[in-house]
Amino acid sequence: MPSEASMKAVLQAYLDNFNAGNLDGLTGLFADDAIVEDPVGAPAHNGKAEIRAFYEDAMKNGAILSLSAPIRGSHGNAAAMAFEAKVGPLTIRIVDVMTFNAAGKITSMKAYFGPEDFIQV
Amino acid sequence: MPSEASMKAVLQAYLDNFNAGNLDGLTGLFADDAIVEDPVGAPAHNGKAEIRAFYEDAMKNGAILSLSAPIRGSHGNAAAMAFEAKVGPLTIRIVDVMTFNAAGKITSMKAYFGPEDFIQV
Numbered sequence: 001m002p003s004e005a006s007m008k009a010v011l012q013a014y015l016d017n018f019n020a021g022n023l024d025g026l027t028g029l030f031a032d033d034a035i036v037e038d039p040v041g042a043p044a045h046n047g048k049a050e051i052r053a054f055y056e057d058a059m060k061n062g063a064i065l066s067l068s069a070p071i072r073g074s075h076g077n078a079a080a081m082a083f084e085a086k087v088g089p090l091t092i093r094i095v096d097v098m099t100f101n102a103a104g105k106i107t108s109m110k111a112y113f114g115p116e117d118f119i120q121v
Numbered sequence: 122m123p124s125e126a127s128m129k130a131v132l133q134a135y136l137d138n139f140n141a142g143n144l145d146g147l148t149g150l151f152a153d154d155a156i157v158e159d160p161v162g163a164p165a166h167n168g169k170a171e172i173r174a175f176y177e178d179a180m181k182n183g184a185i186l187s188l189s190a191p192i193r194g195s196h197g198n199a200a201a202m203a204f205e206a207k208v209g210p211l212t213i214r215i216v217d218v219m220t221f222n223a224a225g226k227i228t229s230m231k232a233y234f235g236p237e238d239f240i241q242v
Binding site: 082095 | 200201214238
């Protein structure tokens with residue numbers, strides 16, 4: 001199981017790579033067979049090729065991600081964070097939960113936000 | 122599937138009932154066969170009797186819970202929130218994820234916090 005600090009560092013790297021438009025850096029955080037459900041309730045993206053395509057699209061929106069509160073760890077192989085995605089005048093309020101393999105790669109990501117979490121500011 | 126607003130209302134009621142020491146109100150939010158994993162990585166509490174005993178114990182600490190950011194919904198049967206539990210000079214940073222049945226009762230709760238999320242302020 002990766003350390004709590006290393007899982008939190010991956011969540012921070014996720015935000016940083018997304019904001020930098022670094023698609024290789026971002027997808028490199030995931031295990032080859034990872035599953036991304038973003039948002040929870042929508043069909044999942046399975047495996048690195050689908051995940052890369054998903055983030056390539058997502059980055060085109062020019063969203064900037066910022067933490068709403070410090071990243072949380074767990075007593076298991078998971079970590080979570082509340083953050084906001086700002087796209088122009090729109091803010092989306094999100095909680096991400098990620099699980100990890102022994103090598104410290106993300107094995108699953110679930111993004112919790114609903115239609116009412118889109119805020120016009 | 123319960124509405125996003127009703128799931129968020131249950132998460133708020135969870136905080137409010139906990140802070141009020143209302144054990145009946147709190148456990149009434151859960152389905153009879155709910156599972157509580159608090160924290161993630163520790164053995165789960167299965168079913169309402171175990172859940173009630175868990176919260177009866179937890180309330181004895183006199184923790185006060187407060188949101189770190191607005192509650193998030195999802196496009197499925199889940200909602201999530203980042204919050205803090207203050208116990209005297211200690212603050213625990215937590216993300217809770219809850220899932221719901223069609224009747225709007227909590228079927229699972231997972232609390233994400235690790236040893237490094239205990240902050241002395």
